Amino acid sequence: MTLEKPKHRISPETRRKLLAFKRQRMGYYSSIVLLILIVISMASEVISNSQPLVVRYQGQWFYPIVHTYSDKTFGGIFDTPADYHDPDTKKELSAEGNFAIWPINRWDYKTINPNPGLQHPSPPSSENFLGTDDRGRDLLARLLYGIRISVGFGVAGVLIYTIIGIIIGAIQGYFGGWVDMIIQRVIEIWDSLPYIYMLIILASLFEPGLGILLLLLALFNWTRVQDYVRIDFFKARNLDYVKAAKALGVSDVGIMMRHILPNALTNIIIRLPFAVIGTIEALVSLDYLGFGVQSPTPSIGELFKQAQSHLDAWWLLLFTGGTLLVLTLLVTNIGFTILDTLDPRRNG
C-alpha cells in the first residue's frame, strides 16, 4: 500500500454532519453529560474506594490504592490485607503525624460497612451517601462501578456484533446469488431460536461471567445488523460509481471497504445508540432474573432485585432507577440527534 499524503482533511460531507449534530442542543449537551459520566465511572477507583489514596504513617508514604499492604504495616497483628475501615486501623492512621487522604466516597463496590449499629439496607447517611444495599455495601459505589460495567458491556457487545454483522451482511449483499441464499436460510433458522430463553439456558450451562454473556449476546444479535448491511450492499453494488470502480479494476474488497461501506455506515451508526441501550437493558434484565453476573460484581439489575425485596428501602429503588433512567435518556437523546442529522429521510 502506498501512503497517502498526511493531509487527512475531513470530507465536507462529514464536516457538515458534525456541525449539524452540534446545532442540535439536546443531543449535544446529552453527549457532553454522558461523556462526563463515563469519565467519572472510568475513574471509579480514585473516586470511590475503600482504600485511602495516600497514607502517611510513621514518617513513611504508603499508596494503598495501588498496593496492598499487610495489616501488620499499620500496627495490626495478623498478616492479612489491611482493612482501613477497621476502628483500630483508623485510630492508628489518625494518630499524631499520621494521616490518610481518602477518595470522595470511602467505599468500593464490595466492602461491607462494618459499623455494627447499622441494619442493612441502611438509609443514606454521612458515611454512605446513598445508603447501603442489603449486605451493607455502599450504594453509590455499586452504582458507579455498575455504570462502568453496564456501559462497557453495552458498547463492547454492540461493537462485537456489529462487526460480525457487517462482515456477513457485506458478503451476502455484495456477492448475492447462492452465497446470499445459503447464508440467509441459515440465518432464518438461527433467528427463530428464542433469544432470551437460549441465553438463560446457556447461561445456566456455563459459569456466568461477563465474557460469556458478551459472547452469547453477540451470537444472538448480529443478525440485526447483518439485515440492513446486506440490503445496503445489495443496493450499492448496482450504483454507477461502484460499477465504474469495477471497470477501473478496483478489487472486490477495495470496493466494499472504500465505496460501499461508508454509505452503509449511516444506517449502522443511527442505530448504534439504541443498540447500546438495548444491550444495557438486556444485561439489567438478566441480572434481575439472576442469570447474569454473579455477586459481588456490581450490577444495576441485581440492585433492582434487592429493591423489590426491600420495598421500604426507598433509596435502593430511587437511586438505582434514577441511574438507569438518566443513562437511558442520555443515550436515547444522542441517538435521536444522530438520527436527525444522518437519516436522509428525516431532513428531506
Add this chain to the structure above:
Amino acid sequence: MRQNPMILKVDNLRTWFETTAGKAKAVDGVSFDLEKGRTLAVVGESGCGKTVLATTIMRLFRRPGVSHPSGQVLYNNLNLLDLSPIEMEAIRGRHIAMIFQEPMAALNPVWTVRDQIAEPMIRHLKASKDSAYRRALELLEELGVPSPDRVMTTWPHTLSGGMRQRVAIAMALACKPDILIADEPTTALDVTVQAQILRLIREMQKSLGMATILITHDLGVVNEVADDVMVMYSGRVIEKGLTKDVLFSPKHPYTEKLLAAVPVISGDRKLLASIEGQVKPATAFVDGCRFADRCGDAGPRCHESTAPDLYSSGTQQVACFKYDSKNPLKTTAQKKSVEHVSAKKKLPAIGKPILDLKQLKTWFPVQAGIFRSVVGHVKAVDDISLKIYPGQTLALVGESGCGKSTLGQTILRLIDATSGEAILSTDAELTDILKTDRAHLRTLRKEMQIIFQDPFASLNPRFSVREIIDEGLKIHAPSLGPDEREKRIGDTLEEVGLPRDTMYRYPHEFSGGQRQRIAIARAIILKPKLLILDEATSALDVSIQAQVLNLLQELQQKLGLAYIFITHNLGVVRYIADHVAVMYLGKIVEFGAADDILHKPSHPYTQKLIASVPEIKIGAELPEPLEGDVPSPVKPPSGCTFHPRCPLMKSKDSRGENVASCSAQAPDLRPSSGDSALVRCHFA
C-alpha cells in the same frame, strides 16, 4: 386580433423561496396569456424555473418559505393565489390538470388503474363509482390503450412507461379540464412512444378544446406541437412569440445559441455551438440581464443592474437590449458562423479492430417455482458480432430494453456473458476478455473504460475529485509517486477543460456537465483505447451536451480513441458516429455507416425510429407513430421479433402479399438491397 377567449392570464408572477443559501428567485416576474385551444410551450434549460412556474399555477407548494412578492394567476378572472387551500382543491384536477414527467411516480402503486382514473370524477363531479368506471374505460379506449378492459383492473407497475403515461393523461383529462399543464410529459419515454403520446395530447386537446401548457427542453417537440413558445432563462421570460417565428428566426442570443446546440439528424454535420458556462443557481441571480455572463455579445449596459424589458420585435417579444427601440445596444461582435466539421472521413476500416465481438450472447435466466428452476431466458444480448476500430465511433441505438446497455457492460465484464468472444487487441496480443482470468482482466481494464449516463450517480460523493481520478491510476501505474500522480491528474483535468485545482474539491460542488468531465478524466487518465459511453450526454441540457460532445470529438481526434456510443438520441448519433448498429430485442437489426443509416434506412424499424425524432424544421408535422411497445423480452414474438409492430409487413399484408415468413422464420442479418448496410429483414 385574438380569436380565442383567454383562459389564463399570468401577470408579473414571482415565486421566491427561502433556502439556507439565501433567497432563491426561482420565478421572477413572468407574464403570459393562454388562450383557449392553444398550446404554449415553455422551454429553457434545467434550473430556469419552468417547473416552479407550473407548480405555482397549480398551487402545489406545501413547504414554508415560499412567497409571491408580486403577481397574479388569473383563471377566468379569479386570482388563484388568493384562494384558500379548500377552494383551490375544487380547481385542481377539475379545471386545471397536470401530468408529470415520471408516470410511475405520479401514479399510486397500490391503486388499480380504474380507481386512479375514477378518483377525480368521484371527487369533483360527484360521479357514481359505476359511471366513473364507465368513463374511465372510454378514456382508455380513446387513448388507444390495447385491451382496456384488462388494463382497468391492473396496477401501474405492470404497465410499460408509455401505458402509464396514458393512464396519467386519462386521469388528468377525466374531468375535462380547461387547462392541461404537461411537465416534460415525454422526457422519460422512448422517441417512438413520445410520438404516440404527443399525438394523443394533441388530439385530446382538439376534441376537448383545452388550452395546454407544455413544459419541455426538447425544441423538436416544441416545433411539432406548440402554437406559441415562451423561452425562460433564470426565472424570467426572455423571448416569446409564435412557434415558427421563435424557432426559425430567434432574436434573443440565448434562444439562438440554444437552437444551434441541438444536434440534428438532417443537414450538414457541424461543430455544435455550445454555450459557455452554465445556468447560475437561483440564489445567485443578478438584478440585470441574467444571460450577460454567458452571452458573448453583451455590452456594458447588460452588466448593469437594470434588467431589459420585453421589447417587441416583429411578432416576438424579446428581453434583450439589442431590441430596445429607444436605445438599441450596438454589438461589435458579429455573429459567429457555425463551424463545419470537415465532412467526416468515411473511413474504410483500416488495420486491426481494437475490439472484435463474435456471436456475443448475454442471457439472463428466468427462474420460477420454489426450486428456482430455469424456465426460460431473457436474451438481452443475442448473437451480436461487431468490430470496433481505433479512432472510430460505433453508435448503438434502440429503444429502452433493447439490450444496448447490457452489451456495453458485457464487454467490460461487469455482467457475465453467456457465450461468444470479445477479442481485445492490445499492443502485444489478442485477448478474449470474456475468458481471461481475473488477474489478467484487471490489467486489461485500463484499455477500456466506461462513462455512465448520470454524472450524479457515477462519482462517489465522499471522494475528492483527486481521489476519484487517482483510484485507477494507483492500480494501473503503481510505480508513480504521489507527486507524479498529482501532476498527471492536473494535466488530465486541463485536458477535459477543468482547472487544475478542481482536484481538491468534491463532486457536489460541480454541475452535471462538469461532473461528466470529471468522469471522462477518470477514464482517460489510464490512456484507454476504447471508451464505452452509456448515454453519456442524455442527462445533460442541450447547451452542456454540446460542450461534452465537442470535448469527446476533440479527445477522439487527439488520442485516437475508439468509442462505443450507446444512445437513444439519433441527433447525437449523426453528430458523433461513424457506424451505427440498431438493436431491437437483443439483436442487431441494421448496421452500416452513420450517414447511410440516418438518411437511407432500410429496416422498417430504423425507418420508424428516425421518423419519430421530432425535428426543428419548417413544416415538420407529428409523425405517424410506431405502434405498440417493445414486447416482453421473456416471451419475444415468433419469427422476426419486430413483426407485430412492423408497418412494412402490414402494408404488404394489406396488399395481399405473402408475409407468412415474418411470423414464422427469423430473418438473418444480411446485406441490404440498398447500401452497404447489413439488415435483418425478409423484405428490405
